[in-house]
Amino acid sequence: MAKAQIVIEGLTKTYQTPVRDPGLGAALASLIKRRYCSVEAVRDVSFTLAEGERVALLGPNGAGKTTLLKMLAGLLRPTAGTASVAGFTPWERHYAYLRNISMVMGNKSQLLWDIPPLDSFTVLARIYDLPQPEFQAALDELVALLDLGPLLNSPVRNLSLGERMKCELVAALLHRPQILFLDEPTIGLDVSAQRRLRAFLDDYNRRHGVSFILTSHYMADVTALCDRVILIHQGSLLYDGSLRTLATRLAxxxxxxxxxxxxxxxxxxxxxxxxxxxxxxxxxxxxxxxxxxxxxxxxxxxxxxxxxxxxxxxxxxxxxxxxxxxxxx
Amino acid sequence: MALRGEFVAYYLILIVVNQVTFAQTNWTVGDLIRDGSMNILLLRPLPPVLDAVATELAGKGVFLLFVGPVTLGLSLLLKPELEWTMIGVMAFIPALILAWLLRFLWGYALALLAFWAARADALLALTDAAIFLLAGQVAPISLLPDLLRTFAVLLPFRYMLSFPVEVLMNRLDSTGLVLGFAMQGFWLVVALFASVALWHRGVRRYAAVGG
Structure with missing residues (x-):
């Protein structure tokens, strides 16, 4: 058993969401006194993850999966609980931690829209202080694995969604993170693009021992990539174990x-x-x-x-x- | 005729200084916060403000490529009159850089209010209005009525735009020059502290939209 890389205990996140009735009068009133309601997005979630392990976070829309991922990526502070990822507390956002992780969001792009991906990659290499040979080696490997060659020089806006997603993965992996958070990476992709992306993630995980936590609504992603699933419902952990056991238990x-x-x-x-x-x-x-x-x-x-x-x-x-x-x- | 030539010079320099100091990214920082794109910047091992600074510098280069020739063309046509002095030119450079920094940080601090309020950029529009009125755009500060002039001297807006122009045009005596730099420095420190404080509080609060 590899050693634990992610240890989270009692992680809880409560959002304070402003609420108001519809209409102009209510809008004006909310300027003076705002009402908030508490939404418990994640409640008391605990689990551990070993180095190189691949886990899928499952749950319906609004279950709290993305909130959980965002806390682990350091974007959100939990209301309660602790997390240690690769020895760091994520939301302290130490640069050493940020160099160790990457997050791919299916609905957010980190590529600059109007310039070719290669330019974005070069900027990222500077941001992560990658020496030229390392950058080139990582880029060559990713370009070959994802079969990207000719795409590198066209502006991102001219790429198809599938092509763009491949480039997003390159951008996320150039600095060779040890932990990858994938938030619906295959959203909107056609079936063969999904399949290629899965094959890539599978291969990349084996080559580099990168651990990942994946959220996806496509069960094919989950069955192909993750033996272990963590089921979240209304913020709480409902199940943590193998997908097969879950299926026989439930069906x-x-x-x-x-x-x-x-x-x-x-x-x-x-x-x-x-x-x-x-x-x-x-x-x-x-x-x-x-x-x-x-x-x-x-x-x-x-x-x-x-x-x-x-x-x-x-x-x-x-x-x-x-x-x-x-x-x- | 000399007066006309001076006016032409004033407004031509004002156009260039306005282009150099205008902080266009302040209008987009609020959007980054509201729509969650700030996530991308927060995941990188460097301060997100550098993204805005880099965009500013790149934008300046492109704008000046256009503004430069246009100003040159206008000055051939309108024949501005300007008496250069060494001290004016030497003081102009730091005054210009500080003006840009002040305008940028002031706007950045206001844009960061998007962490708390959905339409914080209304305050940016207010700043632009104040700059129009109090930073030498509608008329040079020295021509403003007394009350407005007092406001102009005390508030930060003059030091974002009109001050470097006045410096280059030798409109200030040495006391005016020193006081001007002092006020510019003072407001810069205020804007810097406001940005840093709002950033640290804002990020803690940041609710990272979606999910």
């Missing part, structure tokens, strides 16, 4: 799809221990308790004009939906 059922070779002439009634998910003219989808899978399958084969029958695990998306809407495990 003690399988999906059974039956394709019919002729339309039913009577109303189909779902057997016991199953739930009808969808029915069309030539297909039926059922949610079946794991333990009843074989019995139900035999039953269906016997009763229905079956052309094809498929049994599969519940998609991870629907598992997540179940948690997000239910709010508990």
């Amino acid at each position: 003690p059922f399988k999906l059974m799809r039956v394709t019919l070779n002729q339309a039913l002439e009577y109303e189909f009634v779902a057997p016991p221990e199953t739930e009808l998910v969808e029915q069309t003219e030539d297909s039926i989808t059922l949610r079946v308790a794991r333990s009843a899978t074989s019995t139900v399958a035999a039953q269906l084969l016997q009763q229905l004009p079956v052309a094809d029958l498929v049994i599969e695990d519940a998609p991870i998306e629907s598992v997540m939906d179940q948690i997000y809407t239910g709010g508990q495990l």
